[in-house]
Amino acid sequence: MLGLLAISLSIALFAPKWVLAASILKDRAVPPINQPNLADISNLTLFAQYSAAAYCKDVLNTQQTLPLGYQTKVRCKAGICPLVEAAETIIITGFDREEDHDVEWDPSKSIDVGGFVAIDKTNHVIVISFRGSSNLEDRIDDAKVIQKPWKCDGCWAHQAFAQFWEAALVTVQTAVSAYQSDFPSYPIVVTGHSLGAAVATLAAAEIRRWFPSIPVYLYNYGSPEVGNQALADFVTSQGGNFRVTHFDDPVPRLPGTSLYAHITPEYWITSKNNVPVKAADIKYMPDGGGDVGFPTTDLDAHNWYFGPIDSC
Template sequence: SILSSICLSTPLENKFTPAEFEIRKKVYKDYLPNASEADINRLATIENPTSAQIYAVSGVTDKFVTTSNNSRTISASSAVVQNLNQMQLYSGAAYCLFGLNNWSCNTRCTKTPNTIFVEKFDTLKEDTTGFIVYNTALKAIIISFRGTLSIRSAIIDLNLEQVPLESAPASEGVKVHKGFQAGYKVVQNLIRSNVGKLLQSYPDSHIRLTGHSLGGAMATVAALDLATYFPNQASKIQIYTYGQPRVGNPAFSTRVNKLFGDRIFRVTHETDLVTHLPSVNLNGVGAWEHHRREYWIDFNKQTKTCSSTVNEDKSCSAGQRDFADLNTLAKMLSLLTRFQTAGDLIDHLVGYYDVPFGPFC
């Protein structure tokens, strides 16, 4: 198979217990539904598969490359890229099935030294999973939310109802995706409690929230809550999301931009499908909108700094696909099926800096 040609030096040796191996196979198949059983079995034996290995078995048969003009974007500074790369490791670590408690999750842990594990959270019903750590070198409280373990299931189960954001004044008309707010609420008290204790122990710290996919959405909701609950810390909160879907209405975006400004890093990648969902016109014209500030990884693997004044810069991700007519859930699911074997879906997992997203730890 293609994977075998990439991994000739990798012995087909299973280092995992039978139970661990079966778990790895199951979640890998959920993420890579077009991979053969043989390739899934081989991938599951590799302790820390690379992006190239995952891409090789993904079943991608078509790759959409845009010709749209991105000349108005500028390359992000090396310091920003280094920061985004580092936080992507923390975001990716939330997917690891093993090794978080002692910070031994292979690349995602070895490349994030000075990390003290604090707490892991995992709720079955709402599927809200993640962890809290403290980085002594960065002086940062880091809260990472895992994305879904099955992208298709997440969209099928997606509750697209918008509800008032509980951490915002009612007069602002801020509305958020019902499921994202509900998912955060089940861990709200745990996160508030741990952040409060860490701020007492490390009073000069700042707070970083991160997540991939639906995890990025919950990280944004969490940031808004913590900014309200710890008002003296609001100016020390940073948000790093990767492949995040739209989270709320235009008033939601306005509130996020107002509270966090240039401390928001919303990273997108090539034609990543999930960043275009829910469609802007689902639930009504202009009902959904991204917040700033976007950093787009383009087709040359360069990180571009997008507009500081426009929420959805057409020179970046928003200019790669036009999904405005996806005004029903049925149309969204049809699109997902259509691009299951195309680059749009694999762009959601592979290409966001050092490590692939998903349970490939």
């Protein structure tokens, strides 16, 4: 993610010129949280570990939808996701390097988006997790600050983030649709770290349209700004969002132009790296503005969210 910071700070934003037909998402508030303490530190930690698991190649290489009951557990490198490994999980599908879907600016290349869809029978959720940046191509794409129209009224999204989500959309929709009816009481949680957090933000907004009667929650960690103020307002108005930042993490300050804004609320981890996070270390900021307001930066802080999050 070093490339994201260095390149983004050096690129000047120019006016978007895309003309794109887009279906408009209807605003829909997420139903009230129907699980106790979904926003408490245990859940913030659990879904951070699900985000960490998306960096694990063994998880992503579960390439095909599996028969229901096929017990392929979510597993990480030792110590990375113990809460996830302790749960009874089924990987529905893993994906890595999906092909383009209507990408205008460079239709010759594929999009290196990674992630997985899993059912967690212990915590009673369906989880969709997106991987953060894994190679130089990702980091260069992260740094592009061009916007394109997105699927709500007046909304513009970061071109590359929208492109990553569009590449994974069909795979995710097919997998979740195939299994949701078997677990009708399970809410859906969309999560990710860094680039994965940005993709998860767009994914959650659209998945809420697919399943209007099911709670769909977003847990993102160290996310850059995803789009313009209209997009941020739209996703915020849907509810069910937990945007987590960490003291001195520079990535949530990107792209750092007036044409971008963050969703809210923000859960700001004020403690340092490599120490256990306590509930008192998390500051709830309904209007955001936590780490963004600090001039100092610590790139290691981007990699520590309740534990090492990109080390699998």
